[in-house]
Amino acid sequence: MELRGKKILLMGLGILGGGVATARFLFEHGAKLTITDLKSANDLKPSIEKLKDIVDKIDLVLGIHRKEDFLNNDMVILNPDVPLDNKFVKLAKDNGKQIENELSLFYKFCPSKNIVAVTGTRGKTTITNWTGHFLKSFNPKTFVLGNSPDKPFLSNFSNFDKDTNIVMETSSFQLELLNNASYAPRIAIITNLYRDHINRHKSLKEYAGAKANIFKYQNKDDFLILNKDNEWTHFFVSRNPKSKILYFSKKTLPLEDSGAYINEHSDLIFRVDNKEEKSINVADFENKWGGHNTYNLMASFLAAYLHGIRIEKLIDSIQTLPQIKFRQEKVYENRKIQIYNDTTATSPEATIAAIMRFNYKKDNLVLITGGTDRELDFQEWAETVKKYINPKSLFFLSGSATEKMKLALGWNTYNEFEDLKSCLEAAIKRVGDLKDKGVILFSPSSKSFEKFKNEFDRGEKFNRLVVEVLG
Incomplete structure (x- = not known):
């Protein structure tokens, strides 16, 4: 070209x-x-x-x-x-x-075919970065790209050659233009699919169709990694991918399936070419990272495993897994309080996952949430909040999504504020009333366009407010 x-x-x-x-x-x-x-x-x-x-x-x-x-x-x-x-x-x-x-240009000009592409509704940023982390232990010439302000697709071409490993996060907005393309990654990962971006794609099926473009032009020598536990996986399989399918699951996989799964003893098992190999017990990992990150670990493990990295080396690299910025990131702690910035939780499901990570602190968990609506459904979100969050520990930032959240909850009164600083100050005051050490979770469950440029701007401003308020 x-x-x-x-x-x-x-x-x-x-x-x-x-x-x-x-x-x-x-x-x-x-x-x-x-x-x-x-x-x-x-x-x-x-x-x-x-x-x-x-x-x-x-x-x-x-x-x-x-x-x-x-x-x-x-x-x-x-x-x-x-x-x-x-x-x-x-x-x-x-x-x-x-x-x-930018994605179609990337494919047309990139000299390397050693590409792992990741898409999905939740977990794609973590899987992209963790896969990059594992691959760098095998090949230092590994680049992580896409869907992040500091890692655009077209920014590192002078560093690429045919042996470069590339791991890239791809959104449905980028993938929808690949419908008539003829290129594909060697390894494609679809993390999961939930209701999102309906204001753009008009229907969940259309949204899933855009995601499916990630593997449309794969061939029999390529790999497609899918979440066996997500209800939309059957949609992707029904598209008859030409690539080899591997699954990841928190349940034992059927014998005919290859991939990674967690058995009844919490062991992570690899099954490829009818051979099984045990890696780690995930109990300690989940205590540190949360149960949702077990899915992210399995998908990342599989991608690295398919690159020929031995399981023992992957296990060693778990100890140095990076904390992803703005993904349930701890930004403050003292003897009385922990504060986590989860600004990239732009869907109800993302906040549900964050709440479940900290549900053992039910009596001491304080949630700041709310933002801009994108035709999302907050019913399951409301059920989770009712179960794990005391009404006195829930603080809303006003916005169009906030109105839907309140309607879904059906409570009579709410703690709602027009600005993020007031939310944070009220949340800190609430922690002061708790008997034990409290956790403040900033997890908006929605986008941010009414008050911020984007979720990254929102996250940066939240971090500055933490410093301003707590020093």
């Missing part, structure tokens, strides 16, 4: 880093680049500043999208937040323009 001399329109610069990396990649490959974004120059100032050495060689069209830009360029590169049914995207398609995104 040749970019030099082509007129290319980048639709959406954004502020999370992916747009900047894509713009620089296109410019360095000789494209005649135009960037269009509905945000103003002031809103995009951090991104424009990162392009200051080349910005005078790029056409910027900000605060507006113009028809002529979609008609006069050869190719349109979409930011992940741009839906395919956008009227300007339709205009470009109808006029025969080539449509790409």
Whole structure:
């Protein structure tokens, strides 16, 4: 694929880093680049500043999208937040323009085929980073990419060669454009599927269909790792993947299935090519990391195992597993209180998992939650909150999702605040009333657009507030 001399329109610069990396990649490959974004120059100032050495060689069209830009360029590169049914995207398609995104460009230009791609509703960031951790013990030339402000897909190409290991997190927004592509990762992992992004994908089946693109073009020499315990796994299997399927499960796998599972003694068992091998007992691991992370460990183990890393070496690497930022991350502790930042819990299921991690502290668990709705269902969330959270220990940050949470709970009174600082101060005061050491869990169960730029901005501001309030 040749970019030099082509007129290319980048639709959406954004502020999370992916747009900047894509713009620089296109410019360095000789494209005649135009960037269009509905945000103003002031809103995009951090991104424009990162392009200051080349910005005078790029056409910027900000605060507006113009028809002529979609008609006069050869190719349109979409930011992940741009839906395919956008009227300007339709205009470009109808006029025969080539449509790409950062993920499709990555596949077309990456020299390595040693790619592990991870998608799903929950757990994908942890699995991506933990798989990268295990692979680095085998090959230091391993890169973790995608869906994080500091790890855009198109930012490290000068470091890649055919022997590089790449582990990348891929979202449904990125995958939906791969429907007509002809490339795929050597190993694909789908962590699970729950109701999410319905405002974008219109239905859960359409959302699952976008996720299924991750393995659509795999062949018989590739691998697909699926969660046996998730009800949507049968949907993915029904798509008849050409790749070899391995499963992970907290129950003993049927004899005909290969993969990793937890037996009745809490042992993690590998079964590949009809041979079983025991690794660790997960009881201590779950005490430290929570039961939900056992799924993440199994999927990561399998991906590394398929790269030829011995189980003994994988077990050694568990001791140095990284804590993932903003995923149930402990950000403060003293003799009276622990505070965990779980800002990337943008769905009810994510917060349920966090609550279950700390449910042994039922009488001392304080939850800060609430945010922006995306047509999510909070009934199961409400049942979990009623079971494990004292009403006096529940603090809401106002928002459209918060209204749905309160409706699902059906209580008469609520502790609700307009700003995060007030929530934190009230939660700390509540811990002061508890007999034993308390845990404050900031797990919003939703997105954040009404009050923050995104969940990462929300997490950074929460951490600053902890320092401000507690010193």
